[in-house]
Amino acid sequence: xxxxxxxxxxxxxxxxxxxxxxAIDPQFRVxxxxxxxxxxxxxxxxxxxxxxxxxxxxxLPERWLRRKIESVFELGNYSxxxxxxxxxxxxxxxxxxxxxxxxxxxxxxxxLPLRDASGVVRLVVLTLSDYTDTALIQQxxxxxxxxxxxxxxxQRALLRRLQDAKAQLFQSEKLASIGQLAAGVxxxxxxxxxxxxxNLGSLERYLIDLTTLIESYASHADQLPPAAAEAxxxxxxxxxxxxxxxxxxxxIRESREGLDHIRRIILDLKDFTRVDQSGWxxxxxxxxxxxxxxxxxxxxxxxxxxxxxxxxPPQVECIPGQINQVLMNLLxxxxxxxxxxxxxxxxxxxDPSEVTGAVAEVWVEVEDDGCxxxxxxxxxxxDPFFTTKPVGQGTGLGLSVSYNIIRRHGGRIDVxxxxxxxxxxxxxxxxxxxxxxxxxxxxxDLAAEVTPEELLALEGPDGA
Amino acid sequence: MSTAGASPAPAGFAAAGSxxxxxxxxxxxxxxxxQTAALQEIANIGMGQAxxxxxxxxxxxxxxxxxxxxxxxSGRIPTLIHHFVGDARVSAARQAFHGAMRxxxxxxxxxxxxxxxxxxxxxDGQLDLGEEQEMLLDIANVLxxxxxxGIARQLGADVGFSAPSLIGTDLDSHAVVRPEELCVSTAxxxxxxxxxxxxxxxxHLIALMPREExxxxxxxxxxxxxxx
Ligand SMILES: Nc1ncnc2c1ncn2[C@@H]1O[C@H](COP(=O)(O)OP(=O)(O)OP(=O)(O)O)[C@@H](O)[C@H]1O
Ligand SMILES: [Mg+2]
Numbered sequence: 001x002x003x004x005x006x007x008x009x010x011x012x013x014x015x016x017x018x019x020x021x022x023a024i025d026p027q028f029r030v031x032x033x034x035x036x037x038x039x040x041x042x043x044x045x046x047x048x049x050x051x052x053x054x055x056x057x058x059x060l061p062e063r064w065l066r067r068k069i070e071s072v073f074e075l076g077n078y079s080x081x082x083x084x085x086x087x088x089x090x091x092x093x094x095x096x097x098x099x100x101x102x103x104x105x106x107x108x109x110x111x112l113p114l115r116d117a118s119g120v121v122r123l124v125v126l127t128l129s130d131y132t133d134t135a136l137i138q139q140x141x142x143x144x145x146x147x148x149x150x151x152x153x154x155q156r157a158l159l160r161r162l163q164d165a166k167a168q169l170f171q172s173e174k175l176a177s178i179g180q181l182a183a184g185v186x187x188x189x190x191x192x193x194x195x196x197x198x199n200l201g202s203l204e205r206y207l208i209d210l211t212t213l214i215e216s217y218a219s220h221a222d223q224l225p226p227a228a229a230e231a232x233x234x235x236x237x238x239x240x241x242x243x244x245x246x247x248x249x250x251x252i253r254e255s256r257e258g259l260d261h262i263r264r265i266i267l268d269l270k271d272f273t274r275v276d277q278s279g280w281x282x283x284x285x286x287x288x289x290x291x292x293x294x295x296x297x298x299x300x301x302x303x304x305x306x307x308x309x310x311x312x313p314p315q316v317e318c319i320p321g322q323i324n325q326v327l328m329n330l331l332x333x334x335x336x337x338x339x340x341x342x343x344x345x346x347x348x349x350x351d352p353s354e355v356t357g358a359v360a361e362v363w364v365e366v367e368d369d370g371c372x373x374x375x376x377x378x379x380x381x382x383d384p385f386f387t388t389k390p391v392g393q394g395t396g397l398g399l400s401v402s403y404n405i406i407r408r409h410g411g412r413i414d415v416x417x418x419x420x421x422x423x424x425x426x427x428x429x430x431x432x433x434x435x436x437x438x439x440x441x442x443x444x445d446l447a448a449e450v451t452p453e454e455l456l457a458l459e460g461p462d463g464a
Numbered sequence: 465m466s467t468a469g470a471s472p473a474p475a476g477f478a479a480a481g482s483x484x485x486x487x488x489x490x491x492x493x494x495x496x497x498x499q500t501a502a503l504q505e506i507a508n509i510g511m512g513q514a515x516x517x518x519x520x521x522x523x524x525x526x527x528x529x530x531x532x533x534x535x536x537x538s539g540r541i542p543t544l545i546h547h548f549v550g551d552a553r554v555s556a557a558r559q560a561f562h563g564a565m566r567x568x569x570x571x572x573x574x575x576x577x578x579x580x581x582x583x584x585x586x587x588d589g590q591l592d593l594g595e596e597q598e599m600l601l602d603i604a605n606v607l608x609x610x611x612x613x614g615i616a617r618q619l620g621a622d623v624g625f626s627a628p629s630l631i632g633t634d635l636d637s638h639a640v641v642r643p644e645e646l647c648v649s650t651a652x653x654x655x656x657x658x659x660x661x662x663x664x665x666x667x668h669l670i671a672l673m674p675r676e677e678x679x680x681x682x683x684x685x686x687x688x689x690x691x692x
Contacts, residue, residue, distance in 0.1 A: 067521070074517055
């Protein structure tokens with residue numbers, strides 16, 4: 001091949017290559033404009049030759065493009081644009097008149113410096129490759145990835161719900177068995193307490209009869225022979241009969257009080273274990289405090305001084321069994337926090353006399369002057385299974401379950417704590433069952449949303 | 465050296481032409497002392513020219529550090545980059561060069577006033593994400609082209625460039641290069657730091673050439689030395 005055919009061949013390639021090729025001089029005038037450019041721009045070489053690029057295509061980003069081309073003239077280096085950052089330089093129709101998918105042809109551009117023999121850059125050649133197909137594939141890929149991301153997110157959410165549900169199940173099973181045990185014990189105690197109470201009644205009556213009888217003997221003591229009267233008197237003194245008579249009444253009274261106390265505890269226990277009579281009712285939170293306190297009294301009595309600061313707020317609509325459960329968790333935690341000895345303050349509010357208008361929210365607080373919770377731990381105490389207690393003392397479920405219960409009531413649970421000073425948990429509950437609460441508590445439960453296969457998939461061989 | 469970067473490298477360091485942080489480097493086994501010295505000289509001149517051209521196209525004063533040259537075990541490259549760049553969050557791009565010299569250029573850009581920089585490069589108003597990325601790629605292209613081009617020109621070598629690609633924006637400097645994606649065991653590393661004072665832009669250019677390529681480079685350097 002001679003030089004001429006070489007040049008012809010080159011000319012042909014430049015002309016027919018499926019790549020846009022144009023060349024511009026330092027005044028941004030077009031000197032080369034190949035077939036690809038003609039076809040897509042609708043302007044032929046003759047009309048473009050010698051024209052300033054920016055006058056022919058005012059829609060080009062002139063300031064930026066000038067800088068870019070100038071820098072190629074100046075530095076004599078390649079420069080590039082990519083469709084990913086700049087979809088196109090020239091707005092051309094894409095090659096998909098039928099199947100569509102993008103608004104215009106996606107382009108990758110290369111700016112080539114063309115030096116003369118002395119090494120000075122005389123022209124900048126701009127090549128334009130059609131990247132529409134790549135862009136479309138990328139678009140699909142991105143969409144597919146978004147879908148799988150979304151799926152993963154859903155799975156994670158599901159997993160968390162599962163964990164919550166598991167935790168709740170665990171805790172409510174624990175409580176249910178405590179409740180059953182308590183109910184069983186209460187029942188067992190109820191019988192003996194019943195007959196002790198009735199026997200005590202009889203005993204009291206008999207004692208009154210007996211003392212009456214003794215008194216009536218005593219009133220005839222003067223009719224006894226002096227020796228016998230003396231013996232009776234001495235006997236009476238030796239036994240301290242007067243004291244016995246006085247003390248009997250007190251003993252009986254105290255026993256009756258004791259029995260009353262037992263009966264109240266049994267009632268509270270029954271009240272408390274009403275967990276599954278889970279209806280919404282109006283309840284007095286102070287009463288709930290008191291009956292819960294009775295239930296956990298055994299754990300607290302040796303170390304805690306209980307201070308009650310009640311302001312008699314109105315009743316709230318709630319599921320009392322669940323609220324009792326929360327209060328018990330808080331009281332037990334407070335008791336644990338005290339260590340040897342301390343004070344627990346139960347507070348309620350607001351004071352209705354200080355509220356103008358209807359009371360919308362009622363709050364209760366359990367404050368202790370115990371060990372406190374560090375700031376890092378405060379972020380985690382509501383997580384299921386977070387505990388700082390030794391195995392056997394804590395499962396780390398109390399607060400997470402409490403949190404869920406309060407959330408389902410449309411309320412809040414807040415904590416204030418300083419290490420070494422103490423902790424205060426505050427529950428805030430709407431007086432009236434709110435729509436939010438309904439929405440949360442009646443949201444379809446797990447079984448409805450998670451199919452067994454999904455559960456299996458999530459649980460894996462050794463559980464989630 | 466930390467992020468600021470434009471301060472000249474310690475004299476001994478530049479003169480020796482080897483050894484950046486001692487722990488991260490070994491002596492350049494495949495380049496003789498003469499060749500290393502010549503490379504250092506060529507890099508100094510090339511970078512100077514590059515700085516000059518860049519100053520002209522951006523119409524800003526550009527400060528340059530003395531180029532540092534060292535042969536580096538590739539496993540140390542991430543540490544080295546962190547050593548050059550410091551703890552700041554960075555943006556980074558890479559660009560390949562090929563021909564008589566073959567390798568990759570990493571351009572790592574620290575904090576800077578993006579919008580001012582955008583204005584400098586002919587963008588209008590606040591930059592969107594695409595524009596910011598494009599600008600980063602352009603800076604990488606300009607710096608890489610100027611520096612490697614400058615060195616290649618002095619060596620009379622013909623070097624081409626591929627389009628730059630984005631590594632990421634807002635990266636930890638350790639994350640610019642992950643050791644597991646490196647495919648060479650040792651590389652020649654040329655580092656230089658550009659600072660445009662008015663825009664608080666500081667950019668580190670790190671050119672890496674696989675050790676195998678040093679044979680070619682050594683030949684080019686010998687030719688250069690002969691022609692002196
Ligand atoms: N009043 C408090 N004072 C100090 N720390 C507390 C208090 N209440 C809770 N905590 C901390 O929060 C953790 C979690 O409490 P939570 O009631 O959820 O679990 P637990 O008491 O450890 O176990 P569980 O209640 O399941 O028996 C506790 O282990 C404890 O570290
Ligand atoms: Mg607890």
